[in-house]
Structures are given as C-alpha cells and as structure tokens.
Amino acid sequence: MLRGRARRTPGAVLLAADGEWLTAEDLAARARRIGRALIASGVRPGDRVALMAPNSPAWGAAAFGVWEAGAVLVPLSTRYKGLEAGGLLRRTGARVLMCAERFRDTPSTGAIGRAEGRPEGGRPFAGLPGLAEAVLLDVEPGGPEARREGTVAFAAFLDRAGAVPEAAAEERALGAGGGDLAEVLATSGTTGEPKGVMIPHGQLLRGYWDWASVVGLDGEDRYPVIAPFSHGFGVNAGLLAGVMRGARLLPQAVFDPGGLAGLIADEGATVLAGPPTLFQGLLARRAAGERFPALRVGICGAASVPPELVRRLLDEGVVRRMVNAYGLIEGTVVSMTREGDPVEVVAGSAGRPMPGVQVEVVDEKGGPLPPGARGEILVGGSGVMDGYWGDPGRTAEAVDGRGRLRTGDVGVMSERGDLSVVDRKKDVFTVGGFSAYPAEIEALLVRCPLVAAAAVLPVPDERLGEVGCAFVVPADGGAGASAADTASEVTAWARENMANYKVPRRVVAVESLPVSANGKTDKAALARRLADGRER
Structure with missing residues (x-):
C-alpha cells in the first residue's frame, strides 16, 4: 500500500507537524531505511517491536519501518509509567523498543528502568530478558542517554541499514501477507491485566479502507490526528487510513x-x-x-x-x-x-x-x-x-x-x-475518550506500599465526562497517617506510576471495603455512599 501511494503521488505531503513535512516518497524511503536497520539489528519476521513516542511524522516512519522488516508493531502510550510499559514489553516479548526520551519530564528508559531494573548483560533492563535493545529516537550519538548499556541513538541505529542489501530488505518487506500479524494493541479489561489484541495486515487494510470510504477521506483533506498513534484509532483510523487515501495528516503530539x-x-x-x-x-x-x-x-x-x-x-x-x-x-x-x-x-x-x-x-x-x-x-x-x-x-x-x-x-x-x-456490560468508563478499566486501576493501586485493598468507581466530570474515584484501605489499617494524608500520598503515587487518565481524581481512605453475599466488593454500596455524601 505504501509503495503504491509513493508511486501514484510521490510529492503529496502525508505527514506535517512542527515544521517537518513527509511526502509519500519521503515516508516510503524512511520506512525502508528503518526496516533495513531493524533487520541488521537482528529483528526477524514476526518479532515484536515496541514504539513509545508522541504523535509525529517520525512515529509514522518508524511504524512503517517495523512493517518493512516483517515485524509486528506494539504501540505503547507515552502516558504509560514504568510498571505499565514494562508489563506490556514483557507480555508481548518485544525484541526492540523504539522510544522518545525527551518528550516527558521523565525519560522513557528511566521510567521503565525504575520498574524493570538497570541494564544487564548488554540489555537495557535486567527485568526484561527478551528485550535486546532500546533505540532512542530523539537522542544524538554521544549523548549521555545513548551511552547506557543496551541503548543506541537513532542516527547510529540508522547507520546499520547499509549492512543489509536493498534486495534482501525488499524480499523481507514483500514477504508479509494479509494474514500475517501487523499489530498487537494493548487493551485492558475486567481481569486487571492489559491484553494484547492481535490484528493482521489484511484486516487493517480492509477495515480502515471502508472506514475512510464512509468518511470520504481523500487527498484534499487536512486531518489533525488528536488520538495518540499508540491507540488503535490513532494508528489505524489516523495514520493508516490517511496514508491509504493520500490525506495530509497533522499529528498532534500534545493536544x-x-x-x-x-x-x-x-x-x-x-x-x-x-x-x-x-x-x-x-x-x-x-x-x-x-x-x-x-x-x-x-x-x-x-x-x-x-x-x-x-x-x-x-x-x-x-x-x-x-x-x-x-x-x-x-x-x-x-x-x-x-x-x-x-x-x-x-x-x-x-x-x-x-x-x-x-x-x-x-x-x-x-x-x-x-x-x-x-x-x-x-x-x-x-x-x-x-x-x-x-x-x-x-x-x-x-x-x-x-x-x-x-x-x-x-x-x-x-x-x-x-x-x-x-x-x-463490561466494567469500563471513558475519561476524555480513553477507556479506563477499574480492575486494572485497582491492580495498580494495590502495588502502592500504602494500599492494602482498593475499589474504583466512575464519577461524572464536566470536562472529561467521567473520572475515577478510588476507595482505598490503608496498608496500616488506618493507624498511621490521617485519611487526608493517605489520600494525598496515594494520589501522588498514582501520578508517578499510572497513565494520567487512569489516575483517580478522588481518593477516599476507608477502614474496609463492603462485600456482597458472594464475597466480592459491593461497588453498589460504595456508589450509594458517594450519592449520599457518606464517603467513609
């Protein structure tokens, strides 16, 4: 599809943001080079390559580069903290992580390193033995971040492309079929642990060609992509659909x-x-x-x-x-x-x-x-x-x-x-367009040293539609800090360890959680407490 677009409209601008413009020809050429560099780095057909960066033309080129190498794209949200990103890298068995270091206050590798350990044996994180390398998309060679074991600056990574003949890279790229896996997208659920949804190439092309047909998307359109490319809608109804139809995408790194x-x-x-x-x-x-x-x-x-x-x-x-x-x-x-x-x-x-x-x-x-x-x-x-x-x-x-x-x-x-x-039917609420799952938030909260048990409910919010309210049982049974102090400290911990849309906007410290006849947390009783103003 990308080759066809580059042949038909080579000079058409497909991605434009912050002064960087990528034409169809540019995108195809950058993707080919990234694909060759991944092959030179040992990525095989079907290997998972994770991408953790803000919306940008560079994100689009990296994603298509993953597909050029015959690999499977695993998008990770820049909102993820170390626990969340490390968990998905482990579960998907990602071989390479491509990430932006300087987008947020805390570098991506720094956040993951706090959760998964320091470099070990040439790998970037001791706790992720399957992850061979982290490619730093926004770091120059010689920078302090690139000198860490198991990391490489993007320019140095691209230099590897020359070791792979163009014919071999082309054979790899065109070897991918419609039934081969293209993406593993993270979605949470009632079990509390994110799942990886497997989607093949043919399904994506068919589904989003039809989506774009209904929308009427074409080369005359200018399309700001607000949804993160790490989200299924952003990467597919944004990046993929836009390139398919030749629209000019305006990716928004921060909306x-x-x-x-x-x-x-x-x-x-x-x-x-x-x-x-x-x-x-x-x-x-x-x-x-x-x-x-x-x-x-x-x-x-x-x-x-x-x-x-x-x-x-x-x-x-x-x-x-x-x-x-x-x-x-x-x-x-x-x-x-x-x-x-x-x-x-x-x-x-x-x-x-x-x-x-x-x-x-x-x-x-x-x-x-x-x-x-x-x-x-x-x-x-x-x-x-x-x-x-x-x-x-x-x-x-x-x-x-x-x-x-x-x-x-x-x-x-x-x-x-x-x-x-x-x-x-599922236990889920929507925070500003992001799906938030109480079970996942609860599973993260109980990893906080201050929390023995937690229950999360959605509450209305004028700006975001819904936000989370967490009832927490303090680990010390409430004998230590005041309820207000506990709530403040748990909120601070959540901001450090969760994507911001998952962070409860209200935390209520309680001595115990009510249970129903079947022994499960009685969330209906907690909802009544909120409605009656009886939080404790």
Whole structure:
C-alpha cells in the first residue's frame, strides 16, 4: 500500500507537524531505511517491536519501518509509567523498543528502568530478558542517554541499514501477507491485566479502507490526528487510513483544546475525530466569537452523542456533516452512520454494520433478539481479531465457536438496521475518550506500599465526562497517617506510576471495603455512599 501511494503521488505531503513535512516518497524511503536497520539489528519476521513516542511524522516512519522488516508493531502510550510499559514489553516479548526520551519530564528508559531494573548483560533492563535493545529516537550519538548499556541513538541505529542489501530488505518487506500479524494493541479489561489484541495486515487494510470510504477521506483533506498513534484509532483510523487515501495528516503530539479552532483556521483542517466533548469545545469557541471554517466532516465515537449537539454543530456551521461510529480494538470498525442519514440516526445510533461485518444482538443464552430488544452485541466477520497474544483462554472467552466476538456492550438494533450502543456490560468508563478499566486501576493501586485493598468507581466530570474515584484501605489499617494524608500520598503515587487518565481524581481512605453475599466488593454500596455524601 505504501509503495503504491509513493508511486501514484510521490510529492503529496502525508505527514506535517512542527515544521517537518513527509511526502509519500519521503515516508516510503524512511520506512525502508528503518526496516533495513531493524533487520541488521537482528529483528526477524514476526518479532515484536515496541514504539513509545508522541504523535509525529517520525512515529509514522518508524511504524512503517517495523512493517518493512516483517515485524509486528506494539504501540505503547507515552502516558504509560514504568510498571505499565514494562508489563506490556514483557507480555508481548518485544525484541526492540523504539522510544522518545525527551518528550516527558521523565525519560522513557528511566521510567521503565525504575520498574524493570538497570541494564544487564548488554540489555537495557535486567527485568526484561527478551528485550535486546532500546533505540532512542530523539537522542544524538554521544549523548549521555545513548551511552547506557543496551541503548543506541537513532542516527547510529540508522547507520546499520547499509549492512543489509536493498534486495534482501525488499524480499523481507514483500514477504508479509494479509494474514500475517501487523499489530498487537494493548487493551485492558475486567481481569486487571492489559491484553494484547492481535490484528493482521489484511484486516487493517480492509477495515480502515471502508472506514475512510464512509468518511470520504481523500487527498484534499487536512486531518489533525488528536488520538495518540499508540491507540488503535490513532494508528489505524489516523495514520493508516490517511496514508491509504493520500490525506495530509497533522499529528498532534500534545493536544491543546483551546488551540483547536486556530488549528482549523491556520492549517485548513477539514476532518476531525473525537468524543462529543471535543465538538462541544468548538461550539463554545464559536459562541465566544472565534471564527474558523466549517469542517467537512466530524466523526464521533466512544459515547452517545446528544441530538441537540449534532443539530447545533450543523446549524452553526461548525461541521457540514457528522458521522457516528462504533468500533473496538478486538472488532475493528463495526458500524457507522452514512451520508444522508437524518440527525436522529446520527445522534441516536452508531449506524449500520460495515461491509463484511455481521452484528447480532442476543439474549443471555446467546439467542437472537428482535429489533428494539436490548441485549449483548456480538460481532462476526472480517473485523474480528485473531485473538489475545499468548492467552488462548481469554481468547476463547471473548470469541465464540462461530467466530463471533462477545463485545460486552449492550445494544439495540432498529427495524432499518441501525445499531445503538446503550450500555456497557463490561466494567469500563471513558475519561476524555480513553477507556479506563477499574480492575486494572485497582491492580495498580494495590502495588502502592500504602494500599492494602482498593475499589474504583466512575464519577461524572464536566470536562472529561467521567473520572475515577478510588476507595482505598490503608496498608496500616488506618493507624498511621490521617485519611487526608493517605489520600494525598496515594494520589501522588498514582501520578508517578499510572497513565494520567487512569489516575483517580478522588481518593477516599476507608477502614474496609463492603462485600456482597458472594464475597466480592459491593461497588453498589460504595456508589450509594458517594450519592449520599457518606464517603467513609
């Protein structure tokens, strides 16, 4: 696909940010060089290569370089702390980590090193024996970071490319087939430990070609990619879809909501994707007197969209068309509204299933339900993942004997075939567009020396939609610090060791957690405490 794009429109700018522009020809050439350097570094077909860096043209080139080497991309969020990144590197058996050192206050390798140990035996982290090397994307040769054992500066890494003949690299690149694994994407769940979703090349190309077709994405579009490339939407509906269709991508390393209107005006952005709060912010800017051109299309997902919001966006000229969609990492793109759908359908549903995707709404026994009945959404067809990396047990729980994905979401199908997602069967809430899983946050919290037990609930938040509230039992039984001090110290620990969207915005120290008749934490009782103002 990348070669075809470079042949057809070699001079078309595909990635532009902070003064760096990559044309299709540039992207293909950089990807080939990175691929050769990875091969020279010992990366074999099917090896996992992790990428931990902010959105940028360099991220795009590195991702395509991983695929050039026939390897599997494992994107890691820059929001991850050492415990989170180290855990995923271990579980996926990543051979190489490509990372940015200077994006956050704490270098990536420094954060991981605190969790996984110092360099040992030529490897960057003692606790990750499968990880051979860390490639520092933003460090020059000779820099102090690059002198650490097991690390190499990006320029020195690229110099290795010359050791691999172009013909051998080309054979490796073109040896990848549609059924070969392209990505392992991290997703959490009710078990508390992130899972790696396996997605092959052919599935990505089909799913996101269809997504881009519904959106109408083409070479005239300017598309700010706000979702991190480390997220399934960012890398696939952003990077991959944009390169496929020749759109100009404007990757945002750090998103400033207050600057969005200016970005649209200055860069001529025509396409924007994000949660409803993103579009509500644009309406507020318009109401405050800011002038910016109407977007050709806005894409919402991950939340129900108030009908009045859609109407105002259209009536006030913020967007000319809105699209609502439903997808999940395990199921790729499931459904989308289509051009010409009435406002009520766009606001009240996620549209009709995509080509090659089958959607059923079933009862507790798996039997099909009629239109209008509420039940679990099952997804079959071309978008279903290959499974969870190294976890056949959880794969079997998620995918039934007919190859249908049990989404854990509750939905209703209309008479005309539009799907509405009305509830979550899984224990999950959404923080500013990011899925947060209480079980994962609880599992991290109990690793804090101050915490003996924890329970996390979502609470409403005006800016982010929902945030976490954590009830914690102090490790000393409450005999030491005051409840306020405990809450403050646990919050500080969480900020050091969790991605920021997972950090509970409220921490409540309690003597014990209530339990239900089956011995599990009674979260309904905790929710009642919050509602009644009885936190302790």
